[in-house]
Amino acid sequence: MASETHSATSAGSATESPFTPEPYVVERRVVETADTVTMVLKPAGGRGVPAFLPGQFNMVYRFGVGEVPISISGDPNRPDELVHTVRSAGKISDALTKTLPGETLGVRGPYGVGWPLQRAEHQDVVIVAGGLGLPPLRPLLYELLAHRDRYERVEIIYGARSPKDLVHYEDVQKWRTRGDLRLQVTVDAAGREWYGDVGLVTARIPDARFDPPRTVAFLCGPEIMMRLTAQALSTLGVPEASIWLSMERNMKCAVGLCGHCQWGPAFVCRDGPVFRYADVKRMFSVREL
Amino acid sequence: MSGAPVHAPPVLRVADHPFFHGLDERFVQLAGSGATERSFEAGDMLFLEGDIASEFWLVFQGKVALEIAQPDRPHVTIQTVGSGDVLGWSWLVPPHRWRFDARAVKATRTLALDAKTLKDAFEARPEDGYRFLLRLLPVIGDRLENARVQILDIHGV
Numbered sequence: 073m074a075s076e077t078h079s080a081t082s083a084g085s086a087t088e089s090p091f092t093p094e095p096y097v098v099e100r101r102v103v104e105t106a107d108t109v110t111m112v113l114k115p116a117g118g119r120g121v122p123a124f125l126p127g128q129f130n131m132v133y134r135f136g137v138g139e140v141p142i143s144i145s146g147d148p149n150r151p152d153e154l155v156h157t158v159r160s161a162g163k164i165s166d167a168l169t170k171t172l173p174g175e176t177l178g179v180r181g182p183y184g185v186g187w188p189l190q191r192a193e194h195q196d197v198v199i200v201a202g203g204l205g206l207p208p209l210r211p212l213l214y215e216l217l218a219h220r221d222r223y224e225r226v227e228i229i230y231g232a233r234s235p236k237d238l239v240h241y242e243d244v245q246k247w248r249t250r251g252d253l254r255l256q257v258t259v260d261a262a263g264r265e266w267y268g269d270v271g272l273v274t275a276r277i278p279d280a281r282f283d284p285p286r287t288v289a290f291l292c293g294p295e296i297m298m299r300l301t302a303q304a305l306s307t308l309g310v311p312e313a314s315i316w317l318s319m320e321r322n323m324k325c326a327v328g329l330c331g332h333c334q335w336g337p338a339f340v341c342r343d344g345p346v347f348r349y350a351d352v353k354r355m356f357s358v359r360e361l
Numbered sequence: 362m363s364g365a366p367v368h369a370p371p372v373l374r375v376a377d378h379p380f381f382h383g384l385d386e387r388f389v390q391l392a393g394s395g396a397t398e399r400s401f402e403a404g405d406m407l408f409l410e411g412d413i414a415s416e417f418w419l420v421f422q423g424k425v426a427l428e429i430a431q432p433d434r435p436h437v438t439i440q441t442v443g444s445g446d447v448l449g450w451s452w453l454v455p456p457h458r459w460r461f462d463a464r465a466v467k468a469t470r471t472l473a474l475d476a477k478t479l480k481d482a483f484e485a486r487p488e489d490g491y492r493f494l495l496r497l498l499p500v501i502g503d504r505l506e507n508a509r510v511q512i513l514d515i516h517g518v
């Protein structure tokens with residue numbers, strides 16, 4: 073399956089043994105929301121940070137607690153630091169969000185295939201992020217904006233549960249003021265202090281400006297949101313082969329050995345996490361795989 | 362001469378609203394014959410939950426928040442609608458009362474179509490009335506989908 077996605081191979085080589093984490097020191101910790109933090113990590117012992125492709129993830133290990141897959145949310149053109157944005161969803165991720173500056177985490181990776189940004193050259197680009205779907209898309213945006221002239225119109229739609237749940241808000245504000253992209257932010261529900269849009273990301277699509285047959289779309293967020301968005305874009309005429317999305321499944325090895333992350337015929341860690349909608353559309357409607 | 366000439370805002374016409382694009386001209390004229398232009402400043406209420414719903418709103422400019430008022434708790438906005446959108450279908454079905462509050466989030470210009478006139482237009486031109494309803498149903502469907510996803514709290518799981 074998804075033969076095309078295999079062609080987007082990992083830029084960074086994983087550490088020598090695929091299971092040995094490298095130590096990284098938390099240099100900075102930014103509290104994004106009540107349950108989400110962004111951590112800026114530096115390799116211990118003066119090593120470099122392996123190159124990565126936007127969309128790839130690392131296995132991040134809190135010693136004594138365990139390790140979980142976390143997407144890289146930093147700038148691929150800043151090789152001196154590794155950035156992860158983590159939401160407390162359970163035991164391990166909660167422990168990660170509580171890691172303080174100066175403490176050490178283990179990291180192995182980067183793993184998986186990234187967003188195929190080169191396919192969007194000379195095309196309109198639509199980026200749709202839901203909730204914690206923005207961090208895995210942020211490196212893609214950095215990369216895209218570093219070479220803005222390669223792309224036609226850029227439309228970003230970012231949805232979250234409430235205004236309090238918006239992450240990377242500084243970046244969002246910066247992107248908003250740029251003249252070379254359009255950004256719409258919407259939340260599921262809000263109080264009167266919010267002057268922005270309220271409603272699903274799909275409700276913002278009609279206000280986005282793009283030429284559907286010449287558009288490449290990148291989606292990341294809750295599965296229902298990606299499904300509804302992909303359907304809406306496809307209905308407008310965006311080719312299903314030009315819609316890319318990032319999937320999440322529980323992982324153990326992250327290198328295609330254990331089968332823990334199996335999704336239909338695919339291993340999310342090896343064949344994904346970025347998939348082409350045309351290839352995985354059928355699996356979206358299957359209740360349990 | 363000083364300053365740029367001051368233009369009065371263009372008169373709003375039912376036929377210019379996207380919801381009516383492509384519908385039969387005579388029907389549009391009938392349906393819109395009881396239309397009143399209503400403008401609101403940020404914070405103004407268009408209508409309140411429980412009020413008699415006797416108008417169908419076309420939003421031409423601005424943004425309107427659909428809110429649920431809760432006793433002793435802040436209002437919650439469940440959806441916003443903006444330029445090119447339509448507002449409300451409670452005028453169509455009993456008990457003909459609004460089910461939420463509508464508040465202008467910013468300066469907003471609308472046309473309010475009289476429900477009785479609209480229904481008369483449906484009676485007079487049932488085929489066009491059917492087309493009108495076919496356009497309204499997806500709007501209702503979208504609002505329903507929005508509510509469903511809100512209940513699922515997809516970002517919270």
Ligand SMILES: Cc1cc2nc3c(=O)[nH]c(=O)nc-3n(C[C@H](O)[C@H](O)[C@H](O)COP(=O)(O)OP(=O)(O)OC[C@H]3O[C@@H](n4cnc5c(N)ncnc54)[C@H](O)[C@@H]3O)c2cc1C
Binds near residue numbers: 129140141345
């Ligand atoms: C490729 C990939 C990239 C990811 N990127 C990020 C990221 O950038 N930031 C971030 O905060 N999280 C990310 N996640 C999700 C993160 O890995 C999970 O939240 C974490 O594994 C939960 O583990 P836990 O021990 O904290 O919670 P657990 O106690 O194991 O589980 C808590 C809850 O989360 C669910 N859960 C567990 N693992 C996952 C998973 N992988 N995906 C979805 N739900 C899960 C469980 O079913 C349970 O309901 C990513 C996952 C994948 C597969």
Ligand code: FES
Binds near residue numbers: 324326329
């Ligand atoms: S996590 Fe082991 S195969 Fe994917």
